[in-house]
Structure formats: C-alpha cells, structure tokens
Amino acid sequence: MNQITNPGKTDTDPMLRVSNLTHRVNLETDTLTILQGVSLEIKRGESVAIVGRSGSGKTTLLGLLAGLDTPSEGTVELEGAVISQLSEDERAMLRARRVGFVFQSFQLLPALSALENVMLPLELAGMDSPEQRATELLQRVGLAERLAHTPRQLSGGEQQRVAIARAFASDPVVLFADEPTGNLDNRTGQAVSDLLMDLNREQGTTLVMVTHDEHLAARCARQLHIEAGSLTEPLLAQESAD
Amino acid sequence: MAAAKKLMSVTRDWRERDVRVVLVALVIAVATVATIALFASQLQRTLVSSASSFLAADRQLEAENGRPVPEAWMQQARELGLETGRMVEFSTMVFGEAGFQLVSVKAVSDEYPLRGDIEVQAGPSATRDLVSRGPVPGEVWVNPRLLRLLELNIGDTLEVGNLRLEISRLLVREPDGGFRLSSLAPRVMMHVDDVSRTGVIQEGSRVEYIYLFAGADDTLEGYYQWLAPQLEPSHEWEGVRDGETFSRSLERAERFLLLGGSLAVLLAAVAVAVASRQYALAQRDTVALLKTLGLSGRGIGMLYLRRLGLWGLAGTLGGLAIALPLFGLLVSLLSQVLERPVDYQLDPAALVPAILTALVSLFAFAYPPVRRLRQVPAMRVLRAQPGETGREAIPDILLAVFAVFGLVWLYAGELVLVVSLLGGLVLLLAVLALLGWGMIAVLRRVRGGGNAWRLALVGLYRHRRASMAQMAVFAMTLMLASTLVLVRSSLLDDWQAQLPENTPNHFLINIAPDAVQDVEAFWAERSAGLDTVYPMVRGRLTGLNGRPVKEAVSKDERINALNRELNLTWMDELPADNRIVSGQWFRPGQTDGVSVEAELAQRLGLELGDILTFTIGSETVSEPVTSIRTVEWDSMKPNFYMAFPPGGGLQNMPATWITSFYLEADQKLALNDFTRRFPTVSVLEVDHIIERIQQIVRQVTQAIEAILALILAAALVVMAAVISATLRDRQREGALLRTLGGQQALLARSTMLEFALLGFFAGTLGVVAAEAAVYALQAGMFQGTFRWHWQVILPIPLLSAGLLALFGRWQLRPVLSVSPMLLLRRLE
Structure with a gap:
C-alpha cells in the first residue's frame, strides 16, 4: 500500500513521471507503433493539456498515464509508484484511491440515478456514508434538484456535470479528462470547463486533459503537443487562466 | 438503496432486455422441466395404478398346484404393512332354471380389488357402475351372457355346487380380466368365504389360488426377497412390468417423457447461452467503467457471480410458480381423459431436475461469458477494444456441452439418448459449417440492388456472422423440436399398428381335434373369419x-x-x-x-x-x-x-x-349359439382388455401431446430470444437505411425475405439432423422401425421460414412506424 500511495513523497516531487514510454499494438499483419519514446514530468497541482491531431496517440498516452493500460516499453510513475509494473488489481486499487476520470461520452451507468452514479466510486472505496458526500458534490455542480434522475433524463451538459461530480467524489490527487467538452455545444462546453477548472483549483488536484478545444487547452498551465506518437517541443508554457 | 447494491439487484436487472431474456429462458426452463418431471412422475403413478388394476393389485402370487400357500406368507405381508387379498379360481358346472353351464368361477375376498374397480350393471339395460369390492357372501355376480344362456334374471338363484346364491348384479368387467388361457368363459364371481360350502373343490380339483398384494414398491420388493426362497415351481410372482401386453407401451411412454424433458433441458440451455452471451457483451462498457473506478477483477467476478445466483433463485422461483398451476391443470386434464379423479400428488423429488437445470444452465452456459468480463480491459472506457473472436469461448462451449449432456444422461439415464442427440448436433454443426462456407462463397457475388431479393441476400452476407450463429441456434432448436414430433408420431403409429382395427378380441381354446373344421365352419357362416x-x-x-x-x-x-x-x-x-x-x-x-x-x-x-x-x-x-x-x-x-x-x-x-x-360387438350373441353347440370349447373374451389398452394409449397420447405443446412453446421462446439478440443492431441499421432513403415496403420485404431464407436453411438442417437423431433413437431406444417422415421433412423448413419472416417483420415494427430520426436518437 505504501508503495502505491507513497505518502512520504514531498510536494516538490513530480506527480507523474514518464520515462521513454513506447506503446505498440499487434495487428494481423504487422505492428503499429502508437507512442514512441515519450518522456515527461507533471508536477503536483499542475494542469496539463495534451493536444494533437486525431490518431496522434493522445488518448493512448492518457490511458497509460492513468494506468488503464500498460506500455510496451518504458515506465509510468504516479507519486513515485511505478504503475506500469503493478498488477491489474493493484492499478485498480490505485485508481479507486488516487485517480478521477472525466470522459467525452460521460460513461454514466444508465440504470443508476445521478446520485447513485456519484456514490458508486465512494462505495467502491469503502466510504461509510457515501450519500452525503455525493449529494454535496451534486449540489456543488448545480444538480441539487436532479439527484434522482437517470442519465437518460439529463441533458448532455448535465450528464457531464454528474460525471465531474463523480470524478471528484473520492478526492483524487490526479484527474484525467478525455475530451471533456467534446460532445457538448460551445456554451455548455464552456460552462462544463469552468466547473472542471474551478473544482480542480478548489481541490488542488493535478489535471491531465486530452482535448481538441484550443480555449480549454489554453486554460491549462502547460500544453503537451503530440504528433505521430512523439512529443514535439512543448509550446511555450502559458499562464493558466487563473 | 446503495448504488453498488442496486447494481446487483434483480429488479434493476429486469429493466435490461438481455437479462429479461436470460430470466425468461430460465423461468421457462425450470417451468418446463419441473412440469414434465412432476407430470411424468404423476403419469407414472397413474399408469402404474391403471396397469396395476390389470392385476387388481400391485403384485400377484399365483399357486397353480391346487393348494393354498401357507398362511404365514400372508401374515408376513400384512406385518410388513402390505395390503393383501385373495382369490380362488376354478371351473365348475352351475345350474339355473333352464339348464346347466360350465363356468369359470372367481371367488374373491372382501379386499378385492386392491387396485382398480369392478364394472357392474344392476340389470341388462341399467347403467354401468364402478364398484370397489366384490359380491358379499350369499350373492353372486354373473356375466350377462350366462344370464341369457340359462334364461335367468337378476334376483334369481344360481346353484354352485351345494350352494344356492342370489344373482345380485351383472359382471361387465373385472379389473384383472386376465389373459389366462386356462380360464373358461363365462365368468361367475362370488365371495371366497362361500367356496368351501359349495363343496366343489375336492382333492385334485383343478383350482388356482391367487393372492393379491399392494403397497410401496420397496416394501413389495422386500417382501419378495423374503418370499422368493420359499417359492415352489408352481408358484408364480407377477408384477405389473411382467405383464407382456402392457410393459412395452408403458416403457416407451416413460422414455418419451424423459426424452421430452431432456430436450427441454437442451432448449433451455441454448436460450440461456444465447441471452447471457448477449448480456455479457452489453456489460463490457459497465465493467470497463467499474474497473476504471477501481473495482478489482475479483470484485467484478464476485459482483456478477452474485448476480447469477440471484437470477438462478428468481428463475427457479418464477419457474416453479408457473409449473405448479400448470401441473395442476395437466392433472385435471388427465383426470378428464380418464373420466376418473386422479390423485394430485406433488413429488418433491421431481423438482430436483428443474433446480439442477437452472444451476447447470446458469453455471455451464451463462457463467463463462460473464466470467470473461473480468478480462475486459479498463482502456475500453477511452477507446473501443477488439471484441471477442469467439475462439476463447471454445473451451467453455465444450465444457458446457459435456455439462448439459451429462445432465441429460443423469436425467434420462439413457446413453443412447445422449449419444443420438449429440450425434445429431455434431452432424448438424458440420453440415452448417459446410453450408455457411458455401453460402458465403455464393452470396459474396451478389451485388446490391433495388429489389427485395438482392437486398435480402446482401443482408444475409452482411450479417453473415450473426446469420450463421442464428442459423445454428434455430437449426438446433428445430432439430430438438422435430425430434420430439417425429418420435411422437412414430410412437403413436407403433401403438396404433400394435392394435389395429379388427384386432382379434376373442380366443377359442380347447377345441377338440375333430371339432376344428366344424368350429371354422360355424364362424365362417357368420362371416367372422x-x-x-x-x-x-x-x-x-x-x-x-x-x-x-x-x-x-x-x-x-x-x-x-x-x-x-x-x-x-x-x-x-x-x-x-x-x-x-x-x-x-x-x-x-x-x-x-x-x-x-x-x-x-x-x-x-x-x-x-x-x-x-x-x-x-x-x-x-x-x-x-x-x-x-x-x-x-x-x-x-x-x-x-x-x-x-x-x-x-x-x-x-x-x-x-x-x-x-375378431367379433363385432353386435355379434356377441352368436357366442351363445356357439357355446351351446360346442360346450367343450372355451371362449375367452378379451375385448375389454383391448379396450383398456386403447384407453391407456389414449391417455398417454394426451399427456405426450400436452408436453409436446410445452416444449414447442419453449422452442418458440428460444427463437424469439435469439432474434431479439440482434434487435438493436438491426433496428439501427433499418433506421439508417430509411434515413438514406430506403422505402418502407422494400425494407419490410427484404427483411422478411432475409429471415425467411434463414428460417428455410435452418429448418432444412434441423429436420435432417432430427431424422438422424430419430434414426439412432429408434434403433437404440424405442426398438421401432425407422421410416423417413416426409410429412414432417417437407413442412418444417417452410413453417420455420414463415415463422422467422414474421419474427423479422415484428422486430422491424418500430423501424417502420417511427420517424428515423426519433429512432436513431432512441437507439443512441
């Protein structure tokens, strides 16, 4: 457990450290290299946007950083723990305690109400009174009146707000977001990204986000540009929106 | 309710279509198997008790040596808790007002009959009554023919030896109207206590002492074990299953019921397998999300295992809730057919196969695809992953096939049955693979076009994977259902052939060598050859x-x-x-x-x-x-x-x-002339026996048909389940086609054609595989002769084509009735 959470690490140690990350997939006839020799560090509390064209390897990189998949070569360290060497179940435990997710397609369970969707990770983490915490979070994202509604009864923006509430429910140290506004119109997308950035700042979470949305990318402290599986020179670090 | 708990609740699951299909399949499986097992066990008892009534008991002990058996033997039987009774049979002359006649006397004790009823009439034109005991001392019941022969009436006296007995009733039918060549017609029945006073039985008289026993099977068997070492050669112990005339019919009926039950198990397993695979496929996104949120593989395994357990419980309870009233209904139907009340007995042991079926269906068929959910990569939340190729399922399928055939074996206890069905299925799958290969080769050349045929063929090619899978399931379902239909028809044919019209119903025995020609001439004159x-x-x-x-x-x-x-x-x-x-x-x-x-x-x-x-x-x-x-x-x-x-x-x-x-009923009076002219010839009337056999055949036929209807209903549900498995994809495709300008009528026609083709191929395959299985079954299990069943081979492919076309049209219904936009949004 200690190895996974590494509480002894100081704030100045990087939240994520990636060394020489390479990822290949075997096709029927040949092997496709999706990521090639990626190395980077992300500091605690930092917000980073990964940008690039479709098919450049952004989502694969996000999946590897979050421990959803394991790389062909190289290592990923989260708070000093080499997650690429953990077993699937150890990575699941790590995700349950330290990591939050927001997806382009929301990924809410259709059979559960908004409240139950937010309660789910709290229950999986073994929290005693998940309902109170989930209600507070839904109030925070402006859905106090929609607790009992199922995803089908909510608009896209509302669904994404439920997803954001769920992502922050277990107090993650790092939040991974995959095109969080990709399925939303401009205005709704704006509102959702405001909420995401605000909550991120309030909770002091490290944010790693894949996006096509230039405005949203610009609100992150740093942007990593990826092209054909490799990081190109990072764009000049910009001040984040705050 | 807590979210994780809710994820595991059956009420929540019920809202998901695939789970509904699994549950409905389970409920049907349990209901069918439980109903069949309950009914088979009931029918078994009813048949045995009907057949027992041929002995008027469960067992008979006959002493042909003219001496009663030691009283200790009967004492022992009573001590073991068996019901007992006794009879004495002998031939003697009886005297009436108008003369005398050789009769066959059956003297019975108060307990007679232990099984079955005696059919009597109060007078020649009175209604027939069923009574459960014989004449009291001092009275005698006689065959109607004797009344005419001796010109007697009810109330007159009949002299039997030294005793005068009052004729109180006409004896129409005795439950043990035995087929004994030594017995002589006509029959007189009296009380056994009167026998000694007649003085008819002397040392050396030809007399048979018969003892009746009834009780539980194991008690009877225990008694026989005790008795056997003491039996002499002239003693004969007879049970129902020794009766040459009925045992074969009974055995076949039992086997048929077991076959029906086994097929129900197979059908259920197919339905559960199809639906749970669909369910597992649909669950992959949820599993990926749960993994992303931190649930371990073990946690996921436990989550779904618990779910399966709940389904099993719900399916078993639901199935029993249907089976019990259905069983009640069948029993009341049975009692209508028999025109007598049937004891409604719920045999708890008969529920075991139903529960086993639920367990095996769930854990051999539903669990493997659900277990593989643990391997769904978490990365699926971000990006679609390569789906299952089907190859990883092969060991599971093999295991499941062994499990279910093991179950059938356990259930029917017939290796021949298991091997025949397995052989039929293997043949079916081999032909299917060949056909699929050929179909794809041919269909590949068909190019799209505006007419419904082309669209249908292109559709078959486009959905080749689903089409082949559906065809396999339909063909299997049709094979199992046709096997049952075929076995049923040959079973019934066999029975009918066994006792055709004009089956001899009278025997003439004891014809003296020099009387043979006269006897033949007598009946030839009356055109009874x-x-x-x-x-x-x-x-x-x-x-x-x-x-x-x-x-x-x-x-x-x-x-x-x-x-x-x-x-x-x-x-x-x-x-x-x-x-x-x-x-x-x-x-x-x-x-x-x-x-x-x-x-x-x-x-x-x-x-x-x-x-x-x-x-x-x-x-x-x-x-x-x-x-x-x-x-x-x-x-x-x-x-x-x-x-x-x-x-x-x-x-x-x-x-x-x-x-x-063979003597027609209205010619029976000719027997009087015959016995007058040939007094030494014995006439044995077996028309009542034949009537009883035909009654049993009718009752078994009814039961078989009721069970057949149940199983065919189960087959229909399997097919509906399989079709609805691809419902969503087909609806989405239909909506897209309409969006792209496909006309409703064309879409409807081509879909119906596509399904009709699928149904036709599946029907043909199924029926051919069924013939193969029936061939093996006939040879190995029913000892019948095999014939091709053209009356089934031809219509089944057409029927299945028509049925599937209707199913196809039905599932397209929302696509045709709602605007494509609304539909696409609804299917999102």
Whole structure:
C-alpha cells in the first residue's frame, strides 16, 4: 500500500513521471507503433493539456498515464509508484484511491440515478456514508434538484456535470479528462470547463486533459503537443487562466 | 438503496432486455422441466395404478398346484404393512332354471380389488357402475351372457355346487380380466368365504389360488426377497412390468417423457447461452467503467457471480410458480381423459431436475461469458477494444456441452439418448459449417440492388456472422423440436399398428381335434373369419443339454416360463409377425428340432443346437434348438414360446386347438349359439382388455401431446430470444437505411425475405439432423422401425421460414412506424 500511495513523497516531487514510454499494438499483419519514446514530468497541482491531431496517440498516452493500460516499453510513475509494473488489481486499487476520470461520452451507468452514479466510486472505496458526500458534490455542480434522475433524463451538459461530480467524489490527487467538452455545444462546453477548472483549483488536484478545444487547452498551465506518437517541443508554457 | 447494491439487484436487472431474456429462458426452463418431471412422475403413478388394476393389485402370487400357500406368507405381508387379498379360481358346472353351464368361477375376498374397480350393471339395460369390492357372501355376480344362456334374471338363484346364491348384479368387467388361457368363459364371481360350502373343490380339483398384494414398491420388493426362497415351481410372482401386453407401451411412454424433458433441458440451455452471451457483451462498457473506478477483477467476478445466483433463485422461483398451476391443470386434464379423479400428488423429488437445470444452465452456459468480463480491459472506457473472436469461448462451449449432456444422461439415464442427440448436433454443426462456407462463397457475388431479393441476400452476407450463429441456434432448436414430433408420431403409429382395427378380441381354446373344421365352419357362416388354428400341447421345459433346466441356467434369472406349463405347438409356416433372428425355420418335411422365442432363449442362454427336454404328462421329448424367433406378444393372437415342426416331437401328444378371431360387438350373441353347440370349447373374451389398452394409449397420447405443446412453446421462446439478440443492431441499421432513403415496403420485404431464407436453411438442417437423431433413437431406444417422415421433412423448413419472416417483420415494427430520426436518437 505504501508503495502505491507513497505518502512520504514531498510536494516538490513530480506527480507523474514518464520515462521513454513506447506503446505498440499487434495487428494481423504487422505492428503499429502508437507512442514512441515519450518522456515527461507533471508536477503536483499542475494542469496539463495534451493536444494533437486525431490518431496522434493522445488518448493512448492518457490511458497509460492513468494506468488503464500498460506500455510496451518504458515506465509510468504516479507519486513515485511505478504503475506500469503493478498488477491489474493493484492499478485498480490505485485508481479507486488516487485517480478521477472525466470522459467525452460521460460513461454514466444508465440504470443508476445521478446520485447513485456519484456514490458508486465512494462505495467502491469503502466510504461509510457515501450519500452525503455525493449529494454535496451534486449540489456543488448545480444538480441539487436532479439527484434522482437517470442519465437518460439529463441533458448532455448535465450528464457531464454528474460525471465531474463523480470524478471528484473520492478526492483524487490526479484527474484525467478525455475530451471533456467534446460532445457538448460551445456554451455548455464552456460552462462544463469552468466547473472542471474551478473544482480542480478548489481541490488542488493535478489535471491531465486530452482535448481538441484550443480555449480549454489554453486554460491549462502547460500544453503537451503530440504528433505521430512523439512529443514535439512543448509550446511555450502559458499562464493558466487563473 | 446503495448504488453498488442496486447494481446487483434483480429488479434493476429486469429493466435490461438481455437479462429479461436470460430470466425468461430460465423461468421457462425450470417451468418446463419441473412440469414434465412432476407430470411424468404423476403419469407414472397413474399408469402404474391403471396397469396395476390389470392385476387388481400391485403384485400377484399365483399357486397353480391346487393348494393354498401357507398362511404365514400372508401374515408376513400384512406385518410388513402390505395390503393383501385373495382369490380362488376354478371351473365348475352351475345350474339355473333352464339348464346347466360350465363356468369359470372367481371367488374373491372382501379386499378385492386392491387396485382398480369392478364394472357392474344392476340389470341388462341399467347403467354401468364402478364398484370397489366384490359380491358379499350369499350373492353372486354373473356375466350377462350366462344370464341369457340359462334364461335367468337378476334376483334369481344360481346353484354352485351345494350352494344356492342370489344373482345380485351383472359382471361387465373385472379389473384383472386376465389373459389366462386356462380360464373358461363365462365368468361367475362370488365371495371366497362361500367356496368351501359349495363343496366343489375336492382333492385334485383343478383350482388356482391367487393372492393379491399392494403397497410401496420397496416394501413389495422386500417382501419378495423374503418370499422368493420359499417359492415352489408352481408358484408364480407377477408384477405389473411382467405383464407382456402392457410393459412395452408403458416403457416407451416413460422414455418419451424423459426424452421430452431432456430436450427441454437442451432448449433451455441454448436460450440461456444465447441471452447471457448477449448480456455479457452489453456489460463490457459497465465493467470497463467499474474497473476504471477501481473495482478489482475479483470484485467484478464476485459482483456478477452474485448476480447469477440471484437470477438462478428468481428463475427457479418464477419457474416453479408457473409449473405448479400448470401441473395442476395437466392433472385435471388427465383426470378428464380418464373420466376418473386422479390423485394430485406433488413429488418433491421431481423438482430436483428443474433446480439442477437452472444451476447447470446458469453455471455451464451463462457463467463463462460473464466470467470473461473480468478480462475486459479498463482502456475500453477511452477507446473501443477488439471484441471477442469467439475462439476463447471454445473451451467453455465444450465444457458446457459435456455439462448439459451429462445432465441429460443423469436425467434420462439413457446413453443412447445422449449419444443420438449429440450425434445429431455434431452432424448438424458440420453440415452448417459446410453450408455457411458455401453460402458465403455464393452470396459474396451478389451485388446490391433495388429489389427485395438482392437486398435480402446482401443482408444475409452482411450479417453473415450473426446469420450463421442464428442459423445454428434455430437449426438446433428445430432439430430438438422435430425430434420430439417425429418420435411422437412414430410412437403413436407403433401403438396404433400394435392394435389395429379388427384386432382379434376373442380366443377359442380347447377345441377338440375333430371339432376344428366344424368350429371354422360355424364362424365362417357368420362371416367372422378365424385366424390360423394352432394345436396346443401343455408341457414343461425340464431339461437343457441333459441336465435339469433349473440347474443349467443362471440362478439370478427369475424365469416364469420355467415355473409353469408352457403352451407348445407345431406349425409348418412361420407366423407373419414372427421373425427368425438365428438359425433356420423348418424345411418342408423336417421333423426334428424346436424353434424358441428369442427373449426366453436369451434369458436361458440358449444357443442353436442345445438340446431341450420337455415333460408332457408322463412323456418326455428332447429336441435340438434349430431356430430362435421374435414374437409379437402384443398382437392378441396365439403366441408360443416353443414351436415344433408338424410330425415332430409333439406328434403323438394329446393336443387341443386354439385360435383367435375378431367379433363385432353386435355379434356377441352368436357366442351363445356357439357355446351351446360346442360346450367343450372355451371362449375367452378379451375385448375389454383391448379396450383398456386403447384407453391407456389414449391417455398417454394426451399427456405426450400436452408436453409436446410445452416444449414447442419453449422452442418458440428460444427463437424469439435469439432474434431479439440482434434487435438493436438491426433496428439501427433499418433506421439508417430509411434515413438514406430506403422505402418502407422494400425494407419490410427484404427483411422478411432475409429471415425467411434463414428460417428455410435452418429448418432444412434441423429436420435432417432430427431424422438422424430419430434414426439412432429408434434403433437404440424405442426398438421401432425407422421410416423417413416426409410429412414432417417437407413442412418444417417452410413453417420455420414463415415463422422467422414474421419474427423479422415484428422486430422491424418500430423501424417502420417511427420517424428515423426519433429512432436513431432512441437507439443512441
């Protein structure tokens, strides 16, 4: 457990450290290299946007950083723990305690109400009174009146707000977001990204986000540009929106 | 309710279509198997009790030596808790106002009959009544024909020996209207306590003491174990299943019910397998999300295992909730058919197969795809992952096939059944693979086009994977259902063939050699032709290859034929329904040798050339076995264990002649003239026996048809489940086609055609595989003769084509009735 959470690490140690990350997939006839020799560090509390064209390897990189998949070569360290060497179940435990997710397609369970969707990770983490915490979070994202509604009864923006509430429910140290506004119109997308950035700042979470949305990318402290599986020179670090 | 708990709740699951299908399949499986098992067990009891009533008991002990058995034997039976009763049968002259007549007397105790009822009339034109005990002392019941012969009326007295008894009723039918060649017509029934006062039975009289026993099977068996060592050769212990006439019908009915149950198990397993695979596929996103949120593989396994457990519980309870009232309904139908009340007995042991079916269906068929959910990569939340190729499922499928066939074996206890069905399925899948390969090769060349046929063919090609899978399931379902239909028809045909119209219903026995021609002439005048007239010599088989026969054969065998006199005959031609299985029938002019009935030959371990010694009166005759032949015991014609050639071993033995013939009901009065003219010839009336057999066949037929209907309903549900598995994809595709400008009518036509083609191929395959399975079953299990069943082979593919076309049209309904936009959004 200690190895996974590494509480002894100081704030100045990087939240994520990636060394020489390479990822290949075997096709029927040949092997496709999706990521090639990626190395980077992300500091605690930092917000980073990964940008690039479709098919450049952004989502694969996000999946590897979050421990959803394991790389062909190289290592990923989260708070000093080499997650690429953990077993699937150890990575699941790590995700349950330290990591939050927001997806382009929301990924809410259709059979559960908004409240139950937010309660789910709290229950999986073994929290005693998940309902109170989930209600507070839904109030925070402006859905106090929609607790009992199922995803089908909510608009896209509302669904994404439920997803954001769920992502922050277990107090993650790092939040991974995959095109969080990709399925939303401009205005709704704006509102959702405001909420995401605000909550991120309030909770002091490290944010790693894949996006096509230039405005949203610009609100992150740093942007990593990826092209054909490799990081190109990072764009000049910009001040984040705050 | 907590979210994780809710994820595991059956009420929540019920909202998901695939789970509904799994649950409905489970409910149907449990309901079908439970109903069949309950009903089969009920039918078994009813049949046995019907058949028991042929003995008027569960078992009979006959003493043919003219002496009662020791009272201690009966005492022991009563101490074991068996019901007992006794009868004495003898022939004697009775006297009435107008003369005298040789009758066959059956004197019965108060307990008679232990099983079944006696049918009586208060007068010649009164209604028939069923009563459950015989005449009281001082009274006598007589056959209506005797009344006419002696010109007597109800209330008159009949002299039996020294005793005058009042005729109180007409005896129409006795439950044990036994098929005994020694019995003489007409029948008189009296109370056993009156027998001694008649003074008829003297030392050396030809009299038979018969003891009746009824009770639980194991008690009866226990009693027999106790009794067997004390039995003498002249004692014969008879159970229902020894009755040659009925045992085969009964056995086949039982086997058919078991076959039906087994097919229900297979159908259920198919439905559960299809639906749970669909369910597992649909669950992959949820699993990926749960993994992303931190649930471990073990947690996921537990989550779904618990779910399956809940489904099993819900399915079993739901199935039983349907099975119990359905069983009640079947029992009341049965009692209507039988025109008598049937005890509604719920046999808890009959529920075991249902629960086992639910467990095996769930854990052999539903669990493997659900277990593989643990392997769904978490990365799926971000990006679609390569789906299952189906290859990883092969070990699961093999395991499941073994599990379900193991279940069928356990359930039906018939290896032949398991092997036949397995063989049929393997053949089916092999042909299917070949057909699929051919179909894809042909369809690949079809290019799209505007007409419905082309669209349908292109559709089949486009959905080739789903089409092949659906075809496999449909073909299997149709195979199982057709197997049942085919076995049912050949079973019923066989039964009907066994007792066709004009089956001989009367026997003439004891015809003196010089009376044979006159007897034949008598009936020819009345246009009731006699079957072949056979000579009959009574004798015992006493020796085998020079040793006493009872030493020469295995002690384990209980062979009644060794305990009594056999009817021996001579004949020059092999009867039409006998078949030589070994050796050769007598050549013209041959005078040595004996032909032995096959079953007896097998039990005695006889081989061609063995020397048999018969004791006939004070003479002995030894002859080698020259042929072994099968005999149709159910044919209601004289049948013989042993046949000699004319001029052979029986040459100088005292013989009487025997024959059988069919007499119409309205010609029965002619029997009076006959018995007057030939007083020494005994007439044995078996028309009531034939009526009873036909009644049993009718009742079994009804039950079989009820069960068949249930199983066909299950088959329909399986097909509906399989079709609805691809419902969403097809609806989405239909909506897209409409969005792209496809016309409703064209879409409807091409979809119906596509399904009709699928149904036609599946029907053809299914029916061919069914014929193969039936061929094996007929050969191995039902001992019937195989015929091609064109009346089923032709319509089933057409029926299945029509049915699937309708299913296809039905599932397209929302696509055609709602705007494409609304539909696409709804399907998102």
